[in-house]
Amino acid sequence: MRMTMQERRELEVNEVLHGFRVQRRVPLEELQGTLIQMEHETTGLKLIWLDRAEENKTFGIAFKTLPWNDTGVFHILEHSVLCGSDRYPVKEPFVELVKNSLNTFLNAMTFPDKTLYPVASKNNKDFINLMRVYMDAVLHPAIYRNPNIFRQEGWHYAFDEAGTPSYKGVVFNEMKGAMANADELLEDAMCQAMLPDTPYRFNSGGDPKHIPDLTYEDFIHTHRKFYAPSNAYICLDGNLDIDEVLGILQDEYLKDFGRTEPVHFPPKQAPVDGGSRTVTYEIAPDEENEPRMRIAWGGVIGDYDDREKLVAMHVLHSVIAHNNHSPLVKCILDRGLAEDVIVSVMDSVRQPYARIEVRNYAPENTDLIRTLIHDELNRLVKEGLDREELDSALANTEFIMRERDFGSYPSGLIYSFNILESWLYGGKPEANLQVGDIFEKLREKADQGYFEELLRAVYLDNDHRCEVIMEPSRRAGEERRKAEERRLRDEEASWDSAEKETLQRQERELQKWQEETDSEEDLQCLPHLTLADIQDMPEDIPTEVRDMEGTKVLVHDIPTGGILYVTAFFDITDRTEEELSRISFLTEILGKIATRRSTATDLLNRSRLYCGNIDFSTATFSKNNDGESYKAKLVATFSTLPKNLEAAVALVTEVLSETQLLDEEAVRNLLKQDRGDMQQQMAMAGHSLGLRRLTAMFTGAGVVNECTDGLTYYEWMKRQEENWDWTSFQNLLTEDLHRCVNPNKMMLSITGGTESDVQTLVTEFRNGLPSEEFEGASSEAEGQPAVRPWGARKEGIVIPADISFAIRGGDITKFGAQWNGELSLAARIVSYAYLWNIIRVQGGAYGTGLTAGVSGLTACYSYRDPKGAESLQKYETVGTFLKEFTDADPDLTGFIIGAVSESSRVLTPRLKGNGADSMYLSGRTYEDRCTERRRVLNSTPEKLAKYAEPLAKAIAEGGIVLVGGKNQLEAYGELDRVITV
Incomplete structure (x- = not known):
């Protein structure tokens, strides 16, 4: 018999429950809970449960994923395993969950050394459903029987009407956008220089130059090796039924697995002087001449488990470069040599490192800037840091760490990050969860020159360091495109006619599969909620209006x-x-x-x-x-x-x-x-x-x-x-x-x-505040609007990138419709039942959707889109889709549940107060919110159908904004104005 959450007793050390042995119990006073560490005896899978009175329950399964090249195999796997599994054979379980669940978080994340699949929900039934789908996805994905998943999410050859090949794929296009970012290039260069003998030297997201090196066979082999329970770490958080959870993990997933050799980290990187290297980054071809050089210095701080030193490094950075009056920034700005000095700590890796970066300077000033930064660091070490500034930085850092305001992210997700940043490397999982007496110790050490010594050790006398110079290039994008074209021409030249036909057939098969819809039988395999499982009304945040x-x-x-x-x-x-x-x-x-x-x-x-x-x-x-x-x-x-x-x-x-x-x-x-x-x-x-x-x-x-x-x-x-x-x-x-x-x-x-x-x-x-009236000040509490909408335009915005962002929309109220809960639901349906398929799945964009604002503005958008001009044309069909969708009299239950979930996010006290203020200033009452919720809950296909024609007109007669490289804008052509950023 299973224990209910009300009846459950405390798990004792060495107790075995559903094959999991309890290894440790650690009280966490600051979190008002207990960390319980377990291990699955058969497979060696490791599990942490933060047992605390948290309604929002979180589950996450992580795998140690250590790249050995730049193909982005783990990033592609992260996408691909969520495209169907043995138990849930639908094409996009992830999207179905987004549409049909009450999740408060649902995603997957690739890090430099791990991949994490987290979910969260306040509803226990939904939480269990999400956990089941994710477990089946990572352990029994459909990638083994369907190579189209790899081709869609990773890369494949696409052929135009003339038979000319190009590369296409969701991750391929995502990383084309990412690698246009100078910060991403700098991070890569730093890791290559300072950690050359470790997995961190490789880009875990994938470099577009190397993504096409990945074969389907290597992709499958990688999953088989790394996605084994023996290499897995599960994080649980909240007031959940641990007996039920462990029973499902054992009986439905782990009982058929044995123990395999887990993945081990290679030895830590021995100190290495990475020297100086230069990296070019792209700026727009017609960008004005401005100082755009950047230079950065990195130094390894130590090990992941020296938390006190890592916290101290954040405090130290806050003293030396928090704003323009901080010493390290001031020494550069006062001489007018650069625009800014930025400092950062990368502390979510096994060997954390720190970085100083000077941004946007003229190339002839490199040596002078190098000297000034070095001299100022020496001065700070010799003369000492300002104690008042150090004390205030300590106080502020402590406040923020103890506040634990994670914004809209579930606290269990952030605690999972904290746990893995020690546990993954062999440390104690609780090491980063509490503040403890760190700041008392740091204040004592401040009197002993600790921070000055830390500054010297990391940036001045560090034998584990590097320098990276970032050089802007107006030709970098064009050179990259030409290199890709040359590679494609060489590959095409190596194919015989049979090989080319095989690749073209594979593309046709992929397109056919992408256009197929899931059978009703397959869709019914997914766990579903009913409307009875959801809360009827939104949370009411107390708001008292006073005149004081x-x-x-x-x-x-x-x-x-x-x-x-x-x-x-x-x-x-x-x-x-x-x-x-x-x-x-x-x-x-x-x-x-x-x-x-x-x-x-x-x-x-x-x-x-x-x-x-x-x-x-x-x-x-x-x-x-x-x-x-x-x-x-x-x-x-x-x-x-x-x-x-x-x-x-x-x-x-x-x-x-x-x-x-x-x-x-x-x-x-x-x-x-x-x-x-x-x-x-x-x-x-x-x-x-x-x-x-x-x-x-x-x-x-x-x-x-x-x-x-x-x-x-x-x-x-x-x-x-x-x-x-x-x-x-x-x-x-x-x-x-x-x-x-x-x-x-x-x-x-x-x-x-x-x-x-x-x-x-x-x-x-x-x-x-001054009590006197200011000249020109109005005695009225609020003025009248002074600006008016501009009217529809077709605009292009040039950015240095090979991909684009395509936006098109208009005001639906001009065509007889109004915003309400029904329109929001219609927009959600269009986003996940239509745009996702034609823009992301078939078009290769990284993201897409239809937004519906309270003003009545409806807009389609794409994110990191390889063919923005085509997407702008495809948006014209959203009204037709909505009409055909509603004519088929579909069951809206899943979409309704997803819409309720979207409007019921877990909020911190700060965000609750901000939201309540916004509602008041917008003139929206709690009763209005309840009315909109009822509109969603009572939606029918007939009610949604009335938005099809106004939506089509708003899109067709509205405005257009196409953001992207020049070639992307030229592909569309019909623009009133083009602006270069």
């Missing part, structure tokens, strides 16, 4: 673990496009330059002492089905402890009301850095860039977002640099700041805390 001392305050009374989350909103709805871009830049510099009373360094130290996180930004809030109206806000957010609330508010109000724009070079440096960061982000996230641009065509809020965080903002920053006029710029920014920080236009929000904390918050904010 003339200020509107939103109070969210939810448990936060003793941390306060505070947000101040200032209205900027009535600002023009130009003003919005200036205000966005203001949010980038607030807290980073001096105020009337404090230097920038003083502000940084206070923020780290009194706040966990502090941030200034802009945000927009829209009503349903109204593209014209919106609210725009300048937002100040911070987290703090109750004892530090007054000091934290004093800091924030000082920054908001007393910032002085006197330091021209400081402001100019921040402008260059912000523009440089955006340039890189836009190239890597072209779908976000394009969707933001498209949204501006149809909504006022979209225009605001474009002006504050899109291509429009980027172009504004470029204009300021090219036409620098400090006096005018200084005056305008000062005026903007004074107009924004108006107590009469302020709303506050607090999540957590007591009544006393709420009162303190309001009083201190009112006292800290």
Whole structure:
């Protein structure tokens, strides 16, 4: 008889349950739970369970996967095993689970030395279903009987009408996009230089130059060797029925396996001087001449199990290069030699390493920069670090580590990462789960010169190091494409007619398989939930609206673990496009330059002492089905402890009301850095860039977002640099700041805390901000929208990449439909039942979907797409698909469950408070959310069918944004405007 979760007793050391022997029990006071370590006696599979009162249950199975070349075999396996298995013979179990489950997380991840398959759900039945599907996928995948999976997810030869071959495949195209990223190339070069005798020297994701070297036979052999239970690690977290879980693992999966030789790491890399190497990276052919050289120095810190040293390295970096006034950054910026200095720690590998990087400088300054960085490091070691800055960095790092705010990720997923980052290498699985007394020890050691010695050991006297120079090239992309074409021509020349016919037949077979649909019998093999398994209504986050001392305050009374989350909103709805871009830049510099009373360094130290996180930004809030109206806000957010609330508010109000724009070079440096960061982000996230641009065509809020965080903002920053006029710029920014920080236009929000904390918050904010009216300030709480949608356009945006991001859409409300829960469900159906097949599976793009915003904007998008121009044409058929789909009277249960899951994510207290604020400012009530949930639950094919025609018209008559390399844009041709990033 199985024990229920209420009846279950504690598992004792050496107890055997379903073939698993309990090896250790470790109390985890900070997590309010117990780590239970087990091993499956027959296979040697290792298992950890974090037994704690966590409703969101997490399962993950990981394999030690150590690459020996750059073919990306483990990345391709990660994709491929989720394409059907013995028990679940459908083509895309992963997609079916996305459509049909209540998961709070569902994905797979390839790391440099492991592959992890995690799932999470609050619903126990769903959790067990997900675990079953993933176990069958990794141990019994369909790849053995269907080579088309390898060809689709990895690579294959595709032939055009003339019979000319090219390479095609999901991972192949994904990595084409990834390898266009200078950061990815730098990481690869560092590992090759410092870890040349280890698996880390190879790109586990795959280098497109070498992915076509992988054969199907090697692919199968790799799975057989590495995906054995003896090489597996399972992580479990939450309030789950361990008896049921272990019983399923044993009876359904492990009982038929024996013990095999597990995969072992090779010896650790002996110290090696990797010397200096130069790597070229691609920039757009017509990009303006700018200093784009980069140089980096790496040093191995030590071993994975020296956690104290790794934490100390993060603290040390926070002191030497946290902002432009930190010593390592200042020594470069003060001389105008480069745009930025970046530091980082790679601590999720067996031999962690640290890195200093100087970005965007002229090639003639390489030697000088090298000397200056070396001299400044020597000075810091000799003279010592500033103790006030060190103490504040220690305090802030400790706050963040103890807060454990993982955003939208399940805590069990992050704990799985923490566990594997020690357990995989032979260390204790609990080593990284608790903070313990690390910071007490580090504070003691700070008095003994520990941090200075660490700085010397890692960066100055390290015999395990390297230097990498990144050289920009306008020809790199073209040279790469020509090299690929030469390889294809050589391969084609080596084929006889029979070989070519075989390859063409394989492509036809792949296309035929891709076009096939799963039988109803196969689909029924998958475990399913019913509508009775889901929660009818969404979670209600408590929100009390108060008027205190003339200020509107939103109070969210939810448990936060003793941390306060505070947000101040200032209205900027009535600002023009130009003003919005200036205000966005203001949010980038607030807290980073001096105020009337404090230097920038003083502000940084206070923020780290009194706040966990502090941030200034802009945000927009829209009503349903109204593209014209919106609210725009300048937002100040911070987290703090109750004892530090007054000091934290004093800091924030000082920054908001007393910032002085006197330091021209400081402001100019921040402008260059912000523009440089955006340039890189836009190239890597072209779908976000394009969707933001498209949204501006149809909504006022979209225009605001474009002006504050899109291509429009980027172009504004470029204009300021090219036409620098400090006096005018200084005056305008000062005026903007004074107009924004108006107590009469302020709303506050607090999540957590007591009544006393709420009162303190309001009083201190009112006292800290100027009480007089500013010139030009409105007495109304909120202004009227000042920007309007741009209207439909066809735009191309050139980025340095071989792939593209194709976006197309329009406002469905113009064609007789409105956004509601039904439209969201229709968009989900189109995404997973149609676009996934024609854009990802058949087209080879890495991702795709149809979005439906509350304003009524509907848009199709693709991600890392080899044929964006074709995708733009294919989007025109989504309305026809939806009509045919609904005409067939399908069962919507699975899609409904998936839609409910999508709107029921697990949120941290901070995100709950943020979400509640957003709902309030958007004018959406809890009753509105319940109404939308009921619309989803009560959806029928007939109700969804009415969106088919408006959707088709919105797509056909809407706007287009194609982001990609020049060749991608030329393939489409019909563009009104082309912009180069």
